Amino acid sequence: MSRTANTSNGLDKDEAGTRRERPWLFPSNRKLRHLQGISIRNLVITPPLSRPRGKTIDDEEIPNSLQSPSKLLAQSASRPLPQSRSFADLKTVPTTSDNRDDAEQQSAWRLRRRSMLPWNDPNPQMRQIKLEDITKTRMADTWFSIHCGDIDTPVYVSEVVENATNPSFKAFDLNVCGPKVSRADCLTLKLWAKATTMKGYVLLVELQLCLQSLQFLGKSLDSFHQPLPSNSILFHLTDGVYTNLTGIPSSNTLIPSGASKLSAGVVLPTSSYDALMRLANLDECIQDALATREKLESQISAILEKNHHAMTLTSDVSRAQDKFALTKHAVAAGKKQLRATWKRKEELIASIKARREAMERGRYSQEKARSHLPDAQQKLASCSQVLKQNTEETKGQIRRIAEDLLAIYPIEPIPDKPLAFTIAGLALPNSNFGDIDRDAVAAALGYTAHLVYLLSFYLSVPIPYPVNPYLSNSLIQDPVSASLPQRTYPLYPVNVQYRFEYGVFLLNKDIEFLLNKLSLRALDIRHTLPNLKYLLYVLTAGTSEIPARKSGGIRGLFQGRLTPSLSRRGSEDSVGYTESIFPRKEVRPSSKLNGDLASDKAKQTSPHFTSTATSYQVA
Numbered sequence: 001m002s003r004t005a006n007t008s009n010g011l012d013k014d015e016a017g018t019r020r021e022r023p024w025l026f027p028s029n030r031k032l033r034h035l036q037g038i039s040i041r042n043l044v045i046t047p048p049l050s051r052p053r054g055k056t057i058d059d060e061e062i063p064n065s066l067q068s069p070s071k072l073l074a075q076s077a078s079r080p081l082p083q084s085r086s087f088a089d090l091k092t093v094p095t096t097s098d099n100r101d102d103a104e105q106q107s108a109w110r111l112r113r114r115s116m117l118p119w120n121d122p123n124p125q126m127r128q129i130k131l132e133d134i135t136k137t138r139m140a141d142t143w144f145s146i147h148c149g150d151i152d153t154p155v156y157v158s159e160v161v162e163n164a165t166n167p168s169f170k171a172f173d174l175n176v177c178g179p180k181v182s183r184a185d186c187l188t189l190k191l192w193a194k195a196t197t198m199k200g201y202v203l204l205v206e207l208q209l210c211l212q213s214l215q216f217l218g219k220s221l222d223s224f225h226q227p228l229p230s231n232s233i234l235f236h237l238t239d240g241v242y243t244n245l246t247g248i249p250s251s252n253t254l255i256p257s258g259a260s261k262l263s264a265g266v267v268l269p270t271s272s273y274d275a276l277m278r279l280a281n282l283d284e285c286i287q288d289a290l291a292t293r294e295k296l297e298s299q300i301s302a303i304l305e306k307n308h309h310a311m312t313l314t315s316d317v318s319r320a321q322d323k324f325a326l327t328k329h330a331v332a333a334g335k336k337q338l339r340a341t342w343k344r345k346e347e348l349i350a351s352i353k354a355r356r357e358a359m360e361r362g363r364y365s366q367e368k369a370r371s372h373l374p375d376a377q378q379k380l381a382s383c384s385q386v387l388k389q390n391t392e393e394t395k396g397q398i399r400r401i402a403e404d405l406l407a408i409y410p411i412e413p414i415p416d417k418p419l420a421f422t423i424a425g426l427a428l429p430n431s432n433f434g435d436i437d438r439d440a441v442a443a444a445l446g447y448t449a450h451l452v453y454l455l456s457f458y459l460s461v462p463i464p465y466p467v468n469p470y471l472s473n474s475l476i477q478d479p480v481s482a483s484l485p486q487r488t489y490p491l492y493p494v495n496v497q498y499r500f501e502y503g504v505f506l507l508n509k510d511i512e513f514l515l516n517k518l519s520l521r522a523l524d525i526r527h528t529l530p531n532l533k534y535l536l537y538v539l540t541a542g543t544s545e546i547p548a549r550k551s552g553g554i555r556g557l558f559q560g561r562l563t564p565s566l567s568r569r570g571s572e573d574s575v576g577y578t579e580s581i582f583p584r585k586e587v588r589p590s591s592k593l594n595g596d597l598a599s600d601k602a603k604q605t606s607p608h609f610t611s612t613a614t615s616y617q618v619a
Contacts, residue, residue: 038234465477
């Protein structure tokens with residue numbers, strides 16, 4: 001069966017029905033501009049011999065080779081022995097046959113050289129060295145050059161590919177060499193190679209060929225699986241890979257049109273009469289079209305020459321209109337910029353005017369302040385003196401108030417017990433409430449809470465944990481902690497021990513806060529009465545005389561100052577000073593006084609205790 005027609009995908013079917021690729025370029029269309037790359041396959045280099053040899057050296061040509069009868073018999077036998085790849089001598093095999101001739105004939109077939117190759121060494125390192133030596137003989141450095149026509153210099157010289165058996169060179173483009181080279185279809189390729197054992201490059205292949213004689217292998221070498229001969233040169237064109245296997249032009253060379261070819265006495269048909277007539281008609285149409293085009297060109301040129309002045313005037317008018325529009329646009333932009341500049345100028349003038357007015361007002365205020373400055377300085381000096389005097393008097397009054405509070409709630413140490421104190425005769429342990437008298441501890445904590453409440457009031461220091469001094473039922477609040485379910489805690493023993501202990505802890509924190517306000521440091525926050533005693537001792541300390549209580553209409557309070565403070569009983573000077581200022585008088589309260597004293601006592605036990613004016617009658 002003959003070969004089938006070509007398919008649209010550029011593939012053919014051979015006689016077996018398998019699809020194979022076909023080239024896109026016809027042989028006559030292959031030019032050097034289509035050549036894009038060259039690669040070499042199965043590179044083989046035969047190094048030049050160091051000395052000429054007259055004939056092939058074999059075991060038989062060795063002058064001193066072993067010539068045994070069995071060897072001669074083996075050579076004359078009809079079945080020759082295969083060529084040995086060994087270099088060892090033959091060794092005889094002992095036989096026990098009585099017939100010597102039969103034994104010699106059998107030994108000829110038993111005699112074999114050792115089939116051990118030179119690289120079959122038991123040492124792996126030696127085998128590796130021999131394998132590398134064999135590989136080095138096949139590896140080489142290669143490069144090629146392309147020559148075209150009568151050009152003396154090569155049109156392209158490739159790079160050197162080192163240590164490769166199948167070198168693939170970089171792609172190139174011969175269009176840069178000009179049309180003389182790119183349109184040619186014949187070239188001369190010279191392949192140069194150098195093995196590792198060679199000193200210089202040798203011309204390995206010099207190939208003069210025409211691109212029309214190349215055989216198509218496929219679009220790429222991936223689909224080509226047939227073996228290639230040694231030193232095969234592959235040409236990579238735009239439509240696939242080609243090679244030169246025969247060196248003769250292919251049979252599909254185009255035949256010139258209009259010529260007939262006789263092959264084996266067969267006359268091939270040429271163009272028919274109808275085809276020639278159609279070709280003639282087509283030629284006449286083309287000539288008519290060319291004449292029409294020339295006529296139109298001449299008419300257009302005449303019209304342009306005739307109306308040259310009008311066209312020039314029209315072009316000048318168009319240029320003038322464009323220039324006028326551009327000028328008009330520039331004038332509009334200038335006016336817009338001018339308006340923006342005037343507006344900015346007015347804004348700056350208004351800003352400068354406002355600043356001047358502000359500066360005038362500032363100067364007037366400055367002059368006015370400068371005129372009042374001497375009076376203000378005098379007032380400042382007098383106010384500073386008054387403030388200093390009031391501060392001193394306040395310290396004295398605080399000292400007197402602390403003496404009174406210490407007299408109301410005396411804090412005395414317990415003998416033979418370190419850091420153990422009583423308040424108003426009631427013992428209060430230092431945050432250790434294991435075995436206590438619940439009523440006594442509740443009363444002592446009530447007195448302590450009332451004393452802390454009064455100190456915060458007279459010292460003008462708001463404590464962080466407010467106290468409600470209800471004597472034995474005093475309470476304390478915690479508004480600071482946000483995660484607590486309750487805000488009020490008792491200052492008397494209850495069934496829930498931790499609530500009571502937390503309330504005592506808050507009271508100790510209030511005492512520590514008062515100490516910190518006076519720049520004092522508590523050594524241990526759990527010592528309630530020692531810290532409070534330390535605070536009152538600092539408040540009552542001083543060498544100056546205690547100022548007298550201002551009467552203010554409360555003359556009945558003078559009697560209380562006649563008795564010296566319990567904490568300062570040893571100070572006779574203070575008692576004498578008091579008696580010298582306030583002479584002893586007999587004070588007799590009236591019936592109204594008894595009622596006022598009862599009400600005062602009730603107010604002192606309340607959480608909002610304040611001093612009120614009480615009328616007394618002095619006898």
